[in-house]
Each structure stands twice: as C-alpha cells, then as structure tokens.
Amino acid sequence: MELEERARDSADNCIACTSCVAVCPVTKANPDYRGPKLVGPAHNRMHFSDENDYEDSLKLCSNCKNCDITCPNGVSVATLNMLERAKYYKAHPEKHTQADQMLSHNFQMADMLKSIPFGRTCANIGMSIGEAMGMMGAMGIAPQRKSPRFATKYFREMYKEIKQPEGLTKEVLFFPGCFIDTNDPEVGVAFVKVMNANGYKVLMDDRFKCCGSPLVVGGYLDEARSHADNNVAIINEYAAKNIPVIACCTSCSLMLKAEYTELFAQEEMAQAAKNVYDAFEFLTILAEKGELKKxxxxxxxxxxxxxxxxxxxxxxxxxxxxxxxxxxxxxxxxxxxxxxxxxxxxxxxxxxxxxxxxxxxxxxxxxxxxxxxxxxxxxxxxxxxxxxxxxxxxxxxxxxxxxxxx
Amino acid sequence: MVKDKATVVVVGGGATGVGILRDLSMRGIDALLIEKLDMVNGASSRYHGLLHSGARYAVRDQEAAKECIEENTILRRIGKSCVEAISGMFVQVEGDDPDFVDPWVKGCAESGIKTRELSKEEAWSLEPNLSRKLVRAFEVPDGAIDGFRMSWQNVQSAVRYGGRYKTYTELIKINIESGAVKSITVRDNVTKEEYDIECEILVNAAGPWAGKVAQMAGLDCSVSPSKGTLIAFNQRISNRVVNRLRKPSNGDIFVPHGSITILGTSSITIPDPEDTSTSWEEVEELMKTGEGVFEHLRDYRILRVFAGSRPLYVPKGADGGRNASRGFVTLDHEKEDGLKGMMTICGGKFTTYRLMAEKFCDVLAPKLGNTAKCRTAEEDLVPAVSEADKKAARQYFPSYGVNLAATRLGTEKFPEVVKTLKENPETREVLCECENVTMAEVMRIAQEPTSHSVADVRRRTRLGMGTCQGNYCAIRSAAIANKLFKDKLEGCGDSLSDMKNFLQARWKGITPVMAGKTLREAEMTRGMYEVLFNVNGGRR
Structure with missing residues (x-):
C-alpha cells in the first residue's frame, strides 16, 4: 500500500514551497530552465488542458536529484520530470537526437565492440580522430570533452582471471555497472580485493544489464523498464539466497534502490531495493558490527x-x-x-x-x-x-x- | 435620484440571471442586470460544476432528467469555451442496493439518456482509482462546466445584443406606485452612491436571496436556501464524472474540474443564504461516502472546502432539503399578488439555466409586446479563439497555458493579452504557478471595470485556486493588480489590505480541512506572511 501511495501522491505532496528551485543547480546556471517545481509537480496538474503541449525546458533537467534531496515533503520531483520526458519522447520519437541515442545506449556499443577483434582499440582511436577533427559536435556531443575510452579488457573479462582466495564462505554479488565494467575496470578489481580481504567472495552474474539510468534520462522509459525487470528478478533471486548485491557506482545503486520503484511502482522492485547496497554503505555496516578488516x-x-x-x-x-x-x-x-x-x-x-x-x-x-x-x-x-x-x-x-x- | 433606466432590470448575477439577460437581449429587449457583489459569487460558482446528463434524476424525476439531457446536448454545442466535454460514470459498489439499478437503467432509457454498462475491468482501465469494491458501472454523458466562465460568457453574449450589467450594485428598495413597480433604488457598493433605476419589469432572479427580494415588495416567496458543502481536491482523481449509482444522497458526485476534482454535496436547510460556513463534520461525512467510490480518497490532498446554497422553491406545505423539487417556478406577481411589473424565478438547476430563461422569457416578453422567439440555443455563447491564433500565441505562453487562457479571455481579450506578452516579455512571468496564470492576463483582467480586488481577478483567471491557495500569487499580484483597478472596494484601498483579504478568503476554505498535507501548506503560508513578511505588524 505504501508503494501505491507514493507513486500516486508524489505531486500531491508538493506544497509549492520552492525549496527545490532554490537548490536546483540547473536553474541557477541556466535561466531557460523553468525549475523543478513548475516542470514537475505544478505542470503535472495542468496536463489535462492540452494533450499536445509540452514543456520545452523539461529537456534541461539533469536528473541530479538535488530537488528530491531538498524536498521537505518527499516529492520525487526529478522522477516526475523523467516520467514526463518519457511521455514526450513516446509521442515524439523523432525528436531523439543522435546524441540521445548514443549516450543512452553506450552499453550496446560496448557489447558490440567486445565482439569485434581489436574493436575497442579501434573505437578509441576512432574517438581520438573524431575529437581531433571536431566530429563529435556534429553528433550533438560536446566537442570540448574527451569521451571516456573503452578499456581494452572489460571488468567482466578481468573478473574471470582474478583468483579469489579459497574457502571464503560469505558471498556478495557485484553489480559493476557500465562505466566500471567497460571504462574503469580497475575499480571493480579494487572492490574484489577489498571484499576478499573482508572474507567475502565476489560473484558476478552475466545476466545483469545496464541499470537503465542513461535510458531514463534519454527518455527511453520502456527500454529502462525491461532492464529494471531483468535486474530486479536477478537481485531477488540472490536475495532468496541471502546474497546481497553491491554496486560501486552511486547512480547505479540509486537506480536499483529507489528509482525503479519511483518510476514503475512495482512491489518486487521495492523488495529488490532492500537487498542492494552501495559498497561503502555495506562496508560501514561491517565496521559497525566490528567485522571490517582493521x-x-x-x-x-x-x-x-x-x-x-x-x-x-x-x-x-x-x-x-x-x-x-x-x-x-x-x-x-x-x-x-x-x-x-x-x-x-x-x-x-x-x-x-x-x-x-x-x-x-x-x-x-x-x-x-x-x-x-x-x-x-x-x-x-x-x-x-x-x-x-x-x-x-x-x-x-x-x-x-x-x-x-x- | 433617477440615474438610469431599462425596460427590464434583472436582479442577480448567477446562472439564472445571466441566462435571462442573454435571452432578453437576444429577443431585442432592453435589459440591465444588477448584482450586489461580483458576478457569479453565489450558488452558481459554489457547486460541483457538473453538467448533468440527467441520469441522477432518472428514477425520481423524469421530467428533470429529460430537461437535463436536452440542455446538456445544447450546452456542449454552444458552450465550447466553458464546458469540458468529458463523460461520466455511475458506479455501484458493494453494499449499494442492487435493486436500484434496473429502474435506473429503465428511467434513463425513458428519459433519452444513453447508458452503456461497462465491465469492471473496463471501468478500472478507464478510471484506475475506482474502488476494488466496484460491482457495476455505467457510462453516461455527464460533463463538467465552469460556472465562472459560463456566466461571464452569457454576459458577454448579452452585451453583443445590447444587454447591460452592473456588478457591486445592490438592490435596496423597490419603488411601487399605484400597484406597479416604477423603479428600484440601488446602492453602488464600491462608491456607496445610492440612486434609482426606472424599469417596466423587475425580474427577481436572486436565487437563494429571492425571498429577500420579494419581501422588499411586500411579497412572500418561499425559497428555502439549502446549503451544499463541497470538497476540492488538488488533482484530477478521475477523468470522468463519477456518480454513485443509488438513490441520490450526500457525497455522491465527483467532478473532475480543470486541474482539480470536486466532491459534493451535502444538503442542509439553512435560514440565511449568506451562510457559506463549513465544518469538519460535513467534510467527514462527504469523505466517508466518497471513500466508497475511491477507496484511497484520504490519500489525496484536499485543497479547500466550500459551500453554496441552492435556491430550492418550496410550495406551501411541502418539505425542503433533498426532497424539494429541483424544478423551477415562474411567479408572475401581477397574477399571483396583484403587483404589476415584477416577476420572480425560483429554484432550478445550473444545467437547465438556459431552458429556465427561455420558459421565463416566453412569459415575460409578450407583456412587453415582444413576440420574438428564443434563440439562445442556436448561437454559441462566445466565439472561440481559433486554433491558428492559439498556435501562434503558444510561444509567448507558459506550457499548458494557451488553451486555458483562450477560453477564459475569449476572442476580444485574448489577442490583447498576446500582444502584451509579445511586447513586454516580463509580463510572461507566471504569477500563479499552480493554475498557470501569466502577469499579462492578471493585468488585463485587473483593467476590467468590474475588477475591484484580487478576488475579482481570481474569479476570472483562477489565480490562487490551485495547490498553494494564494501563497505565492497573492503577494505577486496584489501590487500589480491594485495599480490597475479603476475603483477599489472598501477595505481594499491599498494592495496590502487587498492581499490580506484575499488570503483571508482562501483561509476560510482551508480551516475546516486543516490536517495532513493541507496543514503543511497552511503552515507555510502562515510562516511566510506572518513571520517573514510580518503582514499583521506583530499584532494578533
């Protein structure tokens, strides 16, 4: 019941106090953004008046969640924005830019490159050439930036080569997330070391998909839902075996712990959320129990x-x-x-x-x-x-x- | 002192009065409407905004049901700028009398009201918040209608045919000479000036106040004001009108109305139509019944509670309250009481206001030798702003703002507001974020000769009627509007007192429901105005 209440009443809880506008980093930096209160809860009440209208500045919300953090009444303002964005793109799929497509589906590119010999090396060289020639801008990607390079060996590959100590009785399941897996696998390696040192064997499950966070912000909500269903089923499977799921990426863990339920309001998502931990959250619990390696x-x-x-x-x-x-x-x-x-x-x-x-x-x-x-x-x-x-x-x-x- | 004259003076700026003003004007009769406060401040705005299909009356009063469905059809056609052409549902939940359904279905069919039974799954898919204790559901052609816009649009239509109106003009005396009404004395409630208006026929269309008006002419007209209390919720709980399928009683009807939902009503006979007080007990009774239809009703945020009084006509010796007829009567005081030049219209329902005016004027017009036919069903109340104009204006309005502004402003004022928005970008600022009202619209309405306070602007723009109940728009609009009012009301001489009065009136509807989410909002208003701005100067 609590679940239903939250999903249904989020906008109703807004008292229009404007705290979210006061802390919104985007509103402060870009006056074109009309602010979380208006774009989220306020507009939520006005949709009846015009089915074909939309708020143009909705695309400026970064989903950073500072509005949610600040809200004294627990309104998931950013999530309301994301749901609204999804509705817009569902009605106007043609409005998706090439950059939306690429940045939301990086996991597809990563998987594809893995299957091609030297795919990642070539892609990285390609990115360097593209950046040098100013091609990124044409695709809608900020030309000033250096795109994160693909690791020549992803964490899922490195993991198989790691020899974890024998005889570890306790287990955790690692949710690496795309960035650690394909761009920064050393973080995953460090995680395994830390967990092993604390007596935990780290498990991986290849069925995990991208948490869906980039899909949500890109307005690909249906795809995000299929990722959520997939991941939640796996998490609950391990929950049944008392094996906690741990992420080192805080956006992934937020997605698994809170956003799935806010976006899709499914009981099993709320259930799965209880079995997900951020790495340092988990380590702190160990420390409190006196079980953390000194x-x-x-x-x-x-x-x-x-x-x-x-x-x-x-x-x-x-x-x-x-x-x-x-x-x-x-x-x-x-x-x-x-x-x-x-x-x-x-x-x-x-x-x-x-x-x-x-x-x-x-x-x-x-x-x-x-x-x-x-x-x-x-x-x-x-x-x-x-x-x-x-x-x-x-x-x-x-x-x-x-x-x-x- | 005689300052004005009109062939017919209509007393009362509610649905009945404006309907008669329009009807007379379209027949070519010189008519003037007077209203003691702002237009539509009585029962015509203090109700749930339901455009009845007639199904509610299908069992008990088929004549009323037939009238409703006919008028419903007409208003959907002529009132596109004030009617929300949604549909409605009648739902039976566990515990409701199952034997009520068959006579009701039969009654609807006999009255010409189309019903369609929905499977439970269909009903839930159309209205997901409906109770899981649903037993049967039927679709009916109910709709929603905005009392404020409807009434003003009738006035605007009348004005095009030469009709006139004066708000804040109160009838204080009926001057009778040799058995006939010669003139009336009125008081201008803004300037306090008193003067006479000569007329041939005085029409008493004062709704629940009709008894008081009749008394001024020494007549007895038994109107029993029956108070109806209603709850406004912060959002649309359903997208259709939802009625309880049972013998009509309190708290049966939910009407999604713009951004909100209204649940009503109670029916309490009261001595004084000025009594619009509400209590927690009344709210609780409505909530208890309402929960039958939407079982999670208490999770929804209540915005406010309000009450209006129905002008129920009680023939001598009959009951009042819910059993009194929703029909109406035309009293020709020449025939009834031997007083020439005065007629009273009493009772009736908002949905049938046009028909009431038609029948009433069919009696009145021949007295003036006018044989013109009623044409009010043939012509739109107001011309609608074209889709092309709305589309062109979209860039200047906040999102989700164009349609609403266009229906509120109409073809005359809409282009003016668009021009202001275009030329002065700062007027694109949204003063009321909850109801999406721009500074330009507030400025335009403040300039109307009938606007004397922010509350008057509110009734025409919905300023302050949404989530925060005036918390932000009161301070934003009071100074801007007060610079533009032509005449100010007593007690609203400056923007500060106007702002305080405005908030006080919002407060009235909030106090009986000050709990939960509503309390949080109220506490913020108090914190802002009393603590931060210290509007009361530190005094209690």
Whole structure:
C-alpha cells in the first residue's frame, strides 16, 4: 500500500514551497530552465488542458536529484520530470537526437565492440580522430570533452582471471555497472580485493544489464523498464539466497534502490531495493558490527572528496569519506554541490556550458585544496573533475584497497 | 435620484440571471442586470460544476432528467469555451442496493439518456482509482462546466445584443406606485452612491436571496436556501464524472474540474443564504461516502472546502432539503399578488439555466409586446479563439497555458493579452504557478471595470485556486493588480489590505480541512506572511 501511495501522491505532496528551485543547480546556471517545481509537480496538474503541449525546458533537467534531496515533503520531483520526458519522447520519437541515442545506449556499443577483434582499440582511436577533427559536435556531443575510452579488457573479462582466495564462505554479488565494467575496470578489481580481504567472495552474474539510468534520462522509459525487470528478478533471486548485491557506482545503486520503484511502482522492485547496497554503505555496516578488516594509513597525503548527488540522494550520509577518515586517510569533503556532469547530461553539446557553470564551485575548491587526488564514487563525476581541473581522480574503494596492500 | 433606466432590470448575477439577460437581449429587449457583489459569487460558482446528463434524476424525476439531457446536448454545442466535454460514470459498489439499478437503467432509457454498462475491468482501465469494491458501472454523458466562465460568457453574449450589467450594485428598495413597480433604488457598493433605476419589469432572479427580494415588495416567496458543502481536491482523481449509482444522497458526485476534482454535496436547510460556513463534520461525512467510490480518497490532498446554497422553491406545505423539487417556478406577481411589473424565478438547476430563461422569457416578453422567439440555443455563447491564433500565441505562453487562457479571455481579450506578452516579455512571468496564470492576463483582467480586488481577478483567471491557495500569487499580484483597478472596494484601498483579504478568503476554505498535507501548506503560508513578511505588524 505504501508503494501505491507514493507513486500516486508524489505531486500531491508538493506544497509549492520552492525549496527545490532554490537548490536546483540547473536553474541557477541556466535561466531557460523553468525549475523543478513548475516542470514537475505544478505542470503535472495542468496536463489535462492540452494533450499536445509540452514543456520545452523539461529537456534541461539533469536528473541530479538535488530537488528530491531538498524536498521537505518527499516529492520525487526529478522522477516526475523523467516520467514526463518519457511521455514526450513516446509521442515524439523523432525528436531523439543522435546524441540521445548514443549516450543512452553506450552499453550496446560496448557489447558490440567486445565482439569485434581489436574493436575497442579501434573505437578509441576512432574517438581520438573524431575529437581531433571536431566530429563529435556534429553528433550533438560536446566537442570540448574527451569521451571516456573503452578499456581494452572489460571488468567482466578481468573478473574471470582474478583468483579469489579459497574457502571464503560469505558471498556478495557485484553489480559493476557500465562505466566500471567497460571504462574503469580497475575499480571493480579494487572492490574484489577489498571484499576478499573482508572474507567475502565476489560473484558476478552475466545476466545483469545496464541499470537503465542513461535510458531514463534519454527518455527511453520502456527500454529502462525491461532492464529494471531483468535486474530486479536477478537481485531477488540472490536475495532468496541471502546474497546481497553491491554496486560501486552511486547512480547505479540509486537506480536499483529507489528509482525503479519511483518510476514503475512495482512491489518486487521495492523488495529488490532492500537487498542492494552501495559498497561503502555495506562496508560501514561491517565496521559497525566490528567485522571490517582493521587497517591504519600512516601517509598524510591529502585527498579531497566529492560527494556525488546520487549518493546524497540515497540519504545515508557519506559513508566513503567517513570510513576513509576513520582509518587515518587525510581526506575532506569539498562540499561544493553538484559537479554538473549528471551522467550523460554534460556530454550533450547543448548542456556543456550549463554543466561547466554548475561545476565551477567544485573546480575552484579542488584547485584551492592542494589535494593530490580527488576521491569520488561516481565515474562520470570523476570525468567532469578531470575535465574541469586536470586533477587526478580515484574511486574510494581504490584508496581502501591500497591501504589494505600496505 | 433617477440615474438610469431599462425596460427590464434583472436582479442577480448567477446562472439564472445571466441566462435571462442573454435571452432578453437576444429577443431585442432592453435589459440591465444588477448584482450586489461580483458576478457569479453565489450558488452558481459554489457547486460541483457538473453538467448533468440527467441520469441522477432518472428514477425520481423524469421530467428533470429529460430537461437535463436536452440542455446538456445544447450546452456542449454552444458552450465550447466553458464546458469540458468529458463523460461520466455511475458506479455501484458493494453494499449499494442492487435493486436500484434496473429502474435506473429503465428511467434513463425513458428519459433519452444513453447508458452503456461497462465491465469492471473496463471501468478500472478507464478510471484506475475506482474502488476494488466496484460491482457495476455505467457510462453516461455527464460533463463538467465552469460556472465562472459560463456566466461571464452569457454576459458577454448579452452585451453583443445590447444587454447591460452592473456588478457591486445592490438592490435596496423597490419603488411601487399605484400597484406597479416604477423603479428600484440601488446602492453602488464600491462608491456607496445610492440612486434609482426606472424599469417596466423587475425580474427577481436572486436565487437563494429571492425571498429577500420579494419581501422588499411586500411579497412572500418561499425559497428555502439549502446549503451544499463541497470538497476540492488538488488533482484530477478521475477523468470522468463519477456518480454513485443509488438513490441520490450526500457525497455522491465527483467532478473532475480543470486541474482539480470536486466532491459534493451535502444538503442542509439553512435560514440565511449568506451562510457559506463549513465544518469538519460535513467534510467527514462527504469523505466517508466518497471513500466508497475511491477507496484511497484520504490519500489525496484536499485543497479547500466550500459551500453554496441552492435556491430550492418550496410550495406551501411541502418539505425542503433533498426532497424539494429541483424544478423551477415562474411567479408572475401581477397574477399571483396583484403587483404589476415584477416577476420572480425560483429554484432550478445550473444545467437547465438556459431552458429556465427561455420558459421565463416566453412569459415575460409578450407583456412587453415582444413576440420574438428564443434563440439562445442556436448561437454559441462566445466565439472561440481559433486554433491558428492559439498556435501562434503558444510561444509567448507558459506550457499548458494557451488553451486555458483562450477560453477564459475569449476572442476580444485574448489577442490583447498576446500582444502584451509579445511586447513586454516580463509580463510572461507566471504569477500563479499552480493554475498557470501569466502577469499579462492578471493585468488585463485587473483593467476590467468590474475588477475591484484580487478576488475579482481570481474569479476570472483562477489565480490562487490551485495547490498553494494564494501563497505565492497573492503577494505577486496584489501590487500589480491594485495599480490597475479603476475603483477599489472598501477595505481594499491599498494592495496590502487587498492581499490580506484575499488570503483571508482562501483561509476560510482551508480551516475546516486543516490536517495532513493541507496543514503543511497552511503552515507555510502562515510562516511566510506572518513571520517573514510580518503582514499583521506583530499584532494578533
């Protein structure tokens, strides 16, 4: 019942307090965006008046979820926006740009390249040539950016070569997500190391598909639904065996934990959500039970931490930075709001300026911090930080894995 | 002092009065309507906005049912800018008398109302929020009609035929000489000026106030004001009118009305039609019944509760309340009481307002030697703004704003507002975000000679009638509108007091339902206005 209530009443809970507009990074950076309150809950009541109308600035919402984080009444404002966007594209599929298609379906490209010998190397060279020749802009992708390169070996391939210690009795299922799997597999490797060190065997399940987050923001809701159904069934299968599912990407974990249910309101999704953890959330639970491997870092190398919006939207504080501090890492949170990337948002040519404007506060703080590396749980945030500051970045699990190596 | 004259003066700016004004004007009779407050402030806007198919009356009163379906068909045709041409459902839920259905289906058929039984699955797929305790469902041609727009559009139609109207003009005396009405004395409630208007025939169309008007002429007219309480919800719970399929009683009808849903009504006989008070107990009774149709009704946000009084005519010795006839009577006081030059129209229903006017004027017109036929069913109330004009204007309006503005403003004012939006981009600012009203529209309506307060602007724009109930638009519009009002009401001399009055009136509808989500909203309003802006100057 609680589930139904939430889905039905989300817009009804809005008291029009405008807090969401006050914190919306897009509204602040781009006055063309009419703000989460109007585009979400307010327009929700007005659709009756004109079936063929739509809000043009809806496409400017980055789905960063700062509106949801702020809302004092629990309205899933960003999700309302995404549902609305989906409705629009369903009626106007021709409005999808080439960039929408590509950025939402990166997983397809990744799978295809894997099946071609030297496919990834060629694709990476192709991207370099494309960027050098200014072809990205023509496809609707911000020409200023360097697209993340495909790893020559994906995590799913590396995983098979990892020798996990014998005799581990406890198991977790890893949800790598597209970015870690195909762009930044070392994060996955670090995760396996950390879990093994804590007595857990890491399982993989090849049936997992992209969490669907890029599909949702691209307005491909039906596809996202099929991914959700697929993933939820797998998660519940493992839940029945008491095997938790863990993600290192905070956008993936938010999707699995909250957005599926908000978007599709299915009981089994709410059920699956209970079995999904962010990596540091899980490690913190271990620490609280006194089961986390003890380690102390003596180096005073300075780190700065950026909390991804999709981590903050999970309402569990900043477990990574807390845990790293606890073991002696010299790390502080930048506390500078959204980085402006929001997954694929900042890769769109038309969003580039907004994206960089949003990130400027974070960039300034990082540049002024004197930290040698920026720690962040989210892959696309890290891309944005590298682009905006030239700083080196890392996932917190890699910092912890390194600490375990000492 | 005689300041004005008209062949016919109509007292009362509700559905009945405006219908008569239009009918007389179209027959070529010089008519003037007076209304003591703003147009449509009584029962014609304080009801659920249902355009009856007649099905509700199919068992008890087939004559009323037939009238309803005929008028429903006519209004769908002539009132495209005020009717929402949706359909309706009658639903029977567990516990309802199953024996009511057959006579009802038969009654509908005999009255000419098309019904179609829906399977439960079909009903749920059309209206997913319907109770799982549904037993049977029928589709009927109910619709929704906006009382504010309908009435103003009748007035606009009358004006094209020479009809005139004066709002905030209150009848205070009927001047009778040698057994005939010679003139009336009125008070201008804005300027406080009192003056006389000469007339040949005075029409008492004051609805629940008709008894009071009759008294001024020393006549007795038994109108029993019957209060109906209604609840407005923050969103459309259904896209069709949903009626309970049983013997008509309280809380039977849900009408999706623009952005909201209205649940009504109760029926309580009251002594004074000015009584529009509501109580938690009345709300609770409606909610309890309403839950039968939408079982999760209590999860929905209530915006406000309001009440109006029906002008039920009670022939001597009969009952009032729900059992009183929804029909209407024409009283020719010359015949009934020997007073020449005065007629009263009493009772009736919003849906049949046009027919009432037609029948009434069929009696009135011959007295003036006028034999013209009624033409009110033949012509649209107002010409509609063309699709092409709306499309061209779209770029200047907020999304989901054009259609609503076009039906509210009509062909005359719509292009003016578009021009303002085009030339002054700052007027594209949405002053009322809940109901999507632009600054330009507020400015245009504020300039109307009939606008004296933000509340008057509200009735014509829906400003402040949505989710936040005036929280944001009150402060945004009070100063802008007050600069443009030609004459201001007493107590609204400055934008601050106008703003406070406006919020106070919103508050009236919120207090009886101040719980849950509604309470959160009210607390924010209080925080903003009393704490942040300190509008009461620190005094209680």
């Amino acid at each position: 380690v102390h870092v003596s180096s005073d190398k300075k780190f700065i931490y950026h909390a991804p919006c999709h981590l903050r939207a999970q309402g569990m504080g900043m477990p990574a930075v807390d845990l790293l501090k606890e073991i002696g890492v010299n790390i502080d949170s930048a506390d500078a709001g959204c980085c402006g990337m929001s997954g694929s948002y900042g890769f769109h040519k038309e969003n580039y300026e907004t994206s960089m404007k949003i990130g400027s506060e974070l960039f300034d703080k990082i540049n002024a911090s004197g930290a040698h590396k920026v720690v962040c749980d989210c892959g696309t945030c890290r891309e944005q930080i590298k682009h905006g500051t030239n700083a080196k970045t890392t996932h917190p699990i890699q910092v912890l894995a390194k600490a375990y190596e000492q």
